[in-house]
Amino acid sequence: MQTLDTQNLNTINFDCTTPLFPLGSLSFKLKSLNPMSHAKSLVSDLIDFIDNSPSPWHAVSSTVALLEADGFEQLEESEAWQLAEKGRYYVVRDQSSLIAFINGATSPTEAGFRIIGAHSDSPGLRVKPHPISEKGGWLRVGVEVYGGPILATFADRDLSLAGRVSINSGEAVTDIESRLIKFDHPLLRLPNLAIHLNREVNEKGLKFNRQQELPLIFSLADNDNPKNNPRVLQQLLADVLELDFEQILGWELAIYDTQKGAFWGKDELFFANSQLDNLASCHAALMALLHNLEHDPDATQVIAFFDHEEVGSESEKGADGSFLGDILKRICITQGLSTEHYLRALSQSTLMSADMAHAWHPNFADKHDAEHRPMINSGPVLKINSNQRYTTQANTEALFVKLCQQQAIPYQKFINRTDLSCGSTIGPLTASKLGLSSFDVGNPMWSMHSIRESAGVLDHEYMLKLMRAFLLS
Numbered sequence: 001m002q003t004l005d006t007q008n009l010n011t012i013n014f015d016c017t018t019p020l021f022p023l024g025s026l027s028f029k030l031k032s033l034n035p036m037s038h039a040k041s042l043v044s045d046l047i048d049f050i051d052n053s054p055s056p057w058h059a060v061s062s063t064v065a066l067l068e069a070d071g072f073e074q075l076e077e078s079e080a081w082q083l084a085e086k087g088r089y090y091v092v093r094d095q096s097s098l099i100a101f102i103n104g105a106t107s108p109t110e111a112g113f114r115i116i117g118a119h120s121d122s123p124g125l126r127v128k129p130h131p132i133s134e135k136g137g138w139l140r141v142g143v144e145v146y147g148g149p150i151l152a153t154f155a156d157r158d159l160s161l162a163g164r165v166s167i168n169s170g171e172a173v174t175d176i177e178s179r180l181i182k183f184d185h186p187l188l189r190l191p192n193l194a195i196h197l198n199r200e201v202n203e204k205g206l207k208f209n210r211q212q213e214l215p216l217i218f219s220l221a222d223n224d225n226p227k228n229n230p231r232v233l234q235q236l237l238a239d240v241l242e243l244d245f246e247q248i249l250g251w252e253l254a255i256y257d258t259q260k261g262a263f264w265g266k267d268e269l270f271f272a273n274s275q276l277d278n279l280a281s282c283h284a285a286l287m288a289l290l291h292n293l294e295h296d297p298d299a300t301q302v303i304a305f306f307d308h309e310e311v312g313s314e315s316e317k318g319a320d321g322s323f324l325g326d327i328l329k330r331i332c333i334t335q336g337l338s339t340e341h342y343l344r345a346l347s348q349s350t351l352m353s354a355d356m357a358h359a360w361h362p363n364f365a366d367k368h369d370a371e372h373r374p375m376i377n378s379g380p381v382l383k384i385n386s387n388q389r390y391t392t393q394a395n396t397e398a399l400f401v402k403l404c405q406q407q408a409i410p411y412q413k414f415i416n417r418t419d420l421s422c423g424s425t426i427g428p429l430t431a432s433k434l435g436l437s438s439f440d441v442g443n444p445m446w447s448m449h450s451i452r453e454s455a456g457v458l459d460h461e462y463m464l465k466l467m468r469a470f471l472l473s
């Protein structure tokens, strides 16, 4: 993690006229002199964070590493808690949802919680339990579609596998261990059909039948020992994890793109990577918490990353589950507070639900309401929807505006075209479950749910400043 200036939240460090960084070692020396370097080094950290987090299980693991480096202590839900004044803690539920918090200087009953919520998962493809199918001498890996990815973007990419494997680690039925696994090299591919065999692809779009046409090419079949073919992926996992084949009892494996994130554009004002929705929001929230360590606000600062947003949030660790409420309640109980104190704390708390926003695209100009066009590199987007697909109310809208004005960061307001149905996110579920005052924000991005998404370099730093100020409010 690179250190940012935590002294002055009000400093703006960018200049659109900044020239492209020179290449090679010279760029390193000049970086600190460059007014853009602050925003850019923050995005470099984000790119590293995503490249190290090809699955939600890895994203939580990456988050834990950064929290522990700054002295956060893990709490187990199964154990009794003793929390120190102004203590830093985190809780993980089933490896892919995480809540971290810093106790405030004042009791939650007096000062409430400042909570930033985001999601740790991204849409994509997940490996089936019996994945290997043989066809015409080829072995393919069968996949389920997780959430709503743009499937065509998975074609012709250097794909690989990352996730977690559950293994038999002892005699008792409960002796089960979970291991993270990530293959760095491209292991799988979804080759496009040649245009000569799909003449209308440019007119009709690239479509895949999910059952027949999505299995990923993996290997040649072993014709000498055909009974080995169905075992080949599990055997590979066992070999890499140095286990016996039979020890592997279950897995959740995501398909990911091995291409690393990159800056792009004439002045490198943009960057591309997978999973910007929503690891960019997770990273901004995490950095905001870590860069607030020297401050001592009254309110308890909380960041909450939930798995399963892309499939509806209805799970034991999703935003529609009990996780956040359980943890907030335990923070109060541990301080000797009653249920009434807890409910009083909630009534004084605010949630910032952070998920990426749809930037206006000049090639598809009519897809946005003409008066509500979020622009890349023009600041955080406040999402508003009177049908409550987003949680923003007039009072939390005003809070957002005041925070942006105080921090001198640009901001934008978004409302969907009236004739298009609106997406949603964790905000409405979390706010309604706990009765929290809330607003929905996100940074503008292109290509949401593509395997290669894009966003603006300046916006990440703007979001960091907004989140820091919100947590300290």
Ligand code: CO
Binding pocket: 119, 277, 278, 309, 355, 356, 425
């Ligand atoms: Co999202």
